[in-house]
Amino acid sequence: NAGVMQNPRHLVRRRGQEARLRCSPMKGHSHVYWYRQLPEEGLKFMVYLQKENIIDESGMPKERFSAEFPKEGPSILRIQQVVRGDSAAYFCASSPRQGPNQPQHFGDGTRLSIL
Amino acid sequence: AQKVTQAQTEISVVEKEDVTLDCVYETRDTTYYLFWYKQPPSGELVFLIRRNSFDEQNEISGRYSWNFQKSTSSFNFTITASQVVDSAVYFCALRDNFGNEKLTFGTGTRLTIIP
Helix, strand or coil, X not given: CCCCEEECCEEEECCCCCEEEEEECCCCCCEEEEEEECCCCCEEXXXXXECCEEEECCCCCCCCEEEXXXXXXXXXXXXXXXXXXXXXXXXXXXXXXXXXCCCCEECCCEEEEEC | CCEEECCCCEEEEECCCCEEECCXXXXXXXXXXXXXXXXXXXXXXXXXXXXXCCCCCCEEECCEEEEEEHHHCEEEEEECCCCHHHCEEXXXXXXXXXXXXXXXXXXXXXXXXXX
């Protein structure tokens, strides 16, 4: 299966720890998007990246959250000093090119739980 | 700014009944794309359909059909002869054309099919 791969599927952290979520896009895809789904809510856009560049981070919280998509390796969403409110499902999507007609293929998500 | 409204939070129908999920959207753009995704209890996001704003023909795929009406800014989804496997949360989403790569999601409709 050459779909979007996210790991881990489930992640448990204590308050104050760091959480690192990984996303490997589909083969040939160089555009990555991160979305957050709070309990009982729809998905909210966080950040859009191309290889080595952040294109749109308008949905990222101003503090503690960062994202990268290096030349080699997966995209990483990093949350520092996690708090209870960070508990959510984090979805990654990828597309082959820019453009609203390009489909975004989603991974299965990472469920982050903060104790 | 874009907005997607799914007014029905939860719907329950008895198996084999037809059910329609409503989606109303707002956008200033003349070119945009509309999507439906299914999120079963296992949590992954399953792509169902993409429709561009220039194509107002209704679409049918098996038991699924979509009614796109630009005049009322609606993109409704009907499941005919519902089955228990259709139980899921369904999300409508919008993507516009002016360099804005993100998907804007509605809050979802939880559909329960009662056997």
